Amino acid sequence: MIKFLLKGLMRDRSRSLFPVLTVFIGVFLAVFFYSFMNGVLEDMVRSTAHYQTGHLRIMTQAYAKEANQNPNDLAFIGVAKLLDVLNEKYPELIWTPRIKFGGLLDIPDEEGETKTQGPVSGMALDLFSSSSVEVRLLKVKEAIMRGRMPKEAGEILIADEFAKKLQVSPGDTATLISSTMYGSMAMTNYKIAGTVQFGVSAMDRGTIFADISDIQVALDMPDTAGEILGFFPDDIYHEKQAPMVAAAFNQEFKDSDNPFSPQMGTLPEESGLTDYLGLIDSMSIIIIVIFVLAMSIVLWNAGLMGSLRRYGEIGVRMAIGEARGHIYKTLILESVSIGIFGSVLGTLAGVAVSYLMQMYGLNFGFLFKNSALMISSVYRAQVTVGSFVIGFAPGIISTVLGTAIAGIGIYKRQTSQLFKELEV
Amino acid sequence: MVEGKLIQTEKLVKIYPMGSSQITALDQVNLVFQAAEFAGLVGPSGSGKTTLLNIIGSLDAPTSGSVEVLGGKIENLSHREAAALRNRSIGFIFQTYNLLPVYTAYENVEFPLLLLKIPAPQRKKMAMDALDWVGLADRAGSRPSQLSGGESQRVAIARAIVKKPELVLADEPTANLDAKNSHHIMKTMVHLNESLQTTFIFATHDEKVMRYLKRKISLDDGRVEKDEIIKPEVGK
Numbered sequence: 001m002i003k004f005l006l007k008g009l010m011r012d013r014s015r016s017l018f019p020v021l022t023v024f025i026g027v028f029l030a031v032f033f034y035s036f037m038n039g040v041l042e043d044m045v046r047s048t049a050h051y052q053t054g055h056l057r058i059m060t061q062a063y064a065k066e067a068n069q070n071p072n073d074l075a076f077i078g079v080a081k082l083l084d085v086l087n088e089k090y091p092e093l094i095w096t097p098r099i100k101f102g103g104l105l106d107i108p109d110e111e112g113e114t115k116t117q118g119p120v121s122g123m124a125l126d127l128f129s130s131s132s133v134e135v136r137l138l139k140v141k142e143a144i145m146r147g148r149m150p151k152e153a154g155e156i157l158i159a160d161e162f163a164k165k166l167q168v169s170p171g172d173t174a175t176l177i178s179s180t181m182y183g184s185m186a187m188t189n190y191k192i193a194g195t196v197q198f199g200v201s202a203m204d205r206g207t208i209f210a211d212i213s214d215i216q217v218a219l220d221m222p223d224t225a226g227e228i229l230g231f232f233p234d235d236i237y238h239e240k241q242a243p244m245v246a247a248a249f250n251q252e253f254k255d256s257d258n259p260f261s262p263q264m265g266t267l268p269e270e271s272g273l274t275d276y277l278g279l280i281d282s283m284s285i286i287i288i289v290i291f292v293l294a295m296s297i298v299l300w301n302a303g304l305m306g307s308l309r310r311y312g313e314i315g316v317r318m319a320i321g322e323a324r325g326h327i328y329k330t331l332i333l334e335s336v337s338i339g340i341f342g343s344v345l346g347t348l349a350g351v352a353v354s355y356l357m358q359m360y361g362l363n364f365g366f367l368f369k370n371s372a373l374m375i376s377s378v379y380r381a382q383v384t385v386g387s388f389v390i391g392f393a394p395g396i397i398s399t400v401l402g403t404a405i406a407g408i409g410i411y412k413r414q415t416s417q418l419f420k421e422l423e424v
Numbered sequence: 425m426v427e428g429k430l431i432q433t434e435k436l437v438k439i440y441p442m443g444s445s446q447i448t449a450l451d452q453v454n455l456v457f458q459a460a461e462f463a464g465l466v467g468p469s470g471s472g473k474t475t476l477l478n479i480i481g482s483l484d485a486p487t488s489g490s491v492e493v494l495g496g497k498i499e500n501l502s503h504r505e506a507a508a509l510r511n512r513s514i515g516f517i518f519q520t521y522n523l524l525p526v527y528t529a530y531e532n533v534e535f536p537l538l539l540l541k542i543p544a545p546q547r548k549k550m551a552m553d554a555l556d557w558v559g560l561a562d563r564a565g566s567r568p569s570q571l572s573g574g575e576s577q578r579v580a581i582a583r584a585i586v587k588k589p590e591l592v593l594a595d596e597p598t599a600n601l602d603a604k605n606s607h608h609i610m611k612t613m614v615h616l617n618e619s620l621q622t623t624f625i626f627a628t629h630d631e632k633v634m635r636y637l638k639r640k641i642s643l644d645d646g647r648v649e650k651d652e653i654i655k656p657e658v659g660k
Contacts, residue, residue, distance in 0.1 A: 001539075004527075004534075004535070004538055007526075007531070008524070008526045008527060011526040012526045312522060313525075315522070316518075318507070319481075319483065319510065319516045319522075320511065320516065320536050321508065321509070321510035321511025321512065321514070321539055322507065323503070323504050323507040323508070324507070325504070326539075
């Protein structure tokens, strides 16, 4: 019987091709948007962790209150000791100090007079050591557009776009005008080793990268850092483990009465992503529910049209002696076959296109020219295990639901009218 | 084949509500059909032919009175039991053939056997035999769209008789056919009636059909006006 029904299904394109195409398109869109949202969210989380907060961040309480202003006068002194403690107590994480700073970057001409000048935000991190976790996480080497990695003290990297704006090239000199942690003016000359592009508009607009030892000297911050970041080795934020580490650390080291005692925060807390991610999660659920409902209505309509078109066939089958329940079951079986087939095709196509977008991405940088968010300019999808299963729920549920509703008409049909109807 | 009495109606009444009034489609119909009859319900439109066929075929239930088909009371059957009776013992032939368009002639004929869960080898033999009875074994692989009206109706007959039912109900089977095809169809049914001892009951007002009937029951306004055993004008 199943073979017989499938044969009919294959031959009647309006029962197979059109519904399969509908399911295919719906599932394809579901898979693609799911992967796309995954990619964007994952990228946002990763970028925020890499450039702003790490998976865990330690600052003094005073620094934390004004962290968005990079208040280096409130930075943590005695970094080496704290790093030793962290490495001993929490060896499962990689700990690295950073200094964020602001100032002016002055580009002198051949006579030492200002040629160009612009406000700059800087990030000091470990660039020199061969085992630098920062270079690996931020993919600094891969981000170099021109020139090379800094090799020795006094060499920095500059954002490529910023370099072009300041008309400066690798090998040129740039003067950083800033302030020390004690409030004095700091002026230091650096040699530009190379230019970089991270694909994050907020950073590519006007950032320099220097080794932390150089900046500690320039800003008079020996053994001092604005923040110490902790990263899980697999570069994935572990939402259960991180809060436990933070809580244990704060219980031991945080002193509410001492504004310079350290406090540790997790990525969602530090970045304010908690509510945002919650909102996106809720939105995703709402979008999927709306999608399932919309698909159900479309497929219900398709099912109704199919049932109307098959009115004669169903009538004959009832007259021949097929029970209503059996006809209903066969319609559901057909819809399950169509749902599975369309879902498999839609998932394969959705995953394939998502994978291409994961590999190559789409540059939306023009939309973020003035953005201060750590969002990548290049949007990439991310194919996960979820991408392979997300489409099956709406694909099969909608098809079966649509058919189930449309098929109720069979039960309402008066058997006694069959002769009359079948003569029409 | 069942021998003796196949169908019996007693004081059969069927009333359809029509707005605030009622229409009496059948009124005190008392009939008995024996096995292997070749009978026709004749009469003008609205005389109750199709209603009577519906009730005999367990597609409808009487308002009052009793109908016994193959030993079972139609008025007591559930939907499922009525479907089982049709599936097992009754074949239908419609005016407009009503073949399943996506299936071949063979598959259309095979379908009732699938519902009866008959094993594949036996099913194949029975379906091909039925097509052979109607002279269409060589068109087994054709779709309904590739068949003429006469051929389509012959496939419909094969579908009705493939399970060798005790009873075949045919509602205006020749209405859409020309004279030549009508005669061909009727001769086929006469042959099957005689060779398989299948009971055929027609609802018709087609003179071409009436010429083959062995019993003619005239209905008018839901009442049996005349019930006569006749000698067919034409044989097989």
